[in-house]
Amino acid sequence: MHVDFAARELTIKLVYYGPALSGKTTNLQALHRLLSPDCRGRLMTLETRDDRTLFFDMLPITVRAESGVAVRIKLFTVPGQVIHNATRRLVLQGADGVVFVADSQTDQTRPNAEAFLDLKENLRENGMAIDKLPLVIQFNKRDLPNARSDEEIEALAKRGREPVYKAVATRGVGVVQTFVGLMDLCWAQLDREHELTKKFGIPSSLVSIVSKRLGVSSEARP
């Protein structure tokens, strides 16, 4: 997080991480479509012809609180293909929170697990503590016939401590919930560390501001 007290502005960095083709770029595209134009900036993507992210995508969002403080949220995606590990590590630097986008298809269990280990490894390499980092998990591609069952996802969710969201990113389903869920965790963590509520006069839950200001369209509701 970057705080500019003079400009009364804070910037939060969130990263969408996960195996190749799990739908990280699609999450940002859906958010860009669903959020009201006055709070979202331009979506920057850099892809090869076959949809694979080459470096990263970035979507800036700005929410202005009643106190006049501007909260800038920068959403990044990493490239999921195994060969781009150095880029993933770089993009992860300074992240305030991570969405792990898993692919729900049963044949993707292994790539999901490998990408999760890769996340842990890169956090460690960057000197970031995984047990302190706000993290949510999204099971995407719930629409596909070979997706793991809801019961299976719920059982997985019970075993871990991270909140789990289900999504169909191509249709915008679950995308805003995932984002707001991560913001909730992030804000609680940053407020604990930096007493932001006290210093900036922002309500203790940024999520209430975010959901009020984002003008989320009904497409996002489950």
Ligand SMILES: Nc1nc2c(ncn2[C@@H]2O[C@H](COP(=O)(O)OP(=O)(O)OP(=O)(O)O)[C@@H](O)[C@H]2O)c(=O)[nH]1
């Ligand atoms: N059926 C279905 N397809 C999806 C869904 N989300 C994404 N896709 C498709 O999956 C493919 C890959 O999506 P991307 O968003 O580019 O995946 P990515 O995670 O950014 O991939 P990398 O950049 O290579 O890491 C695209 O063809 C998407 O349209 C979903 O919920 N359901």
Ligand SMILES: [Mg+2]
């Ligand atoms: Mg991508």
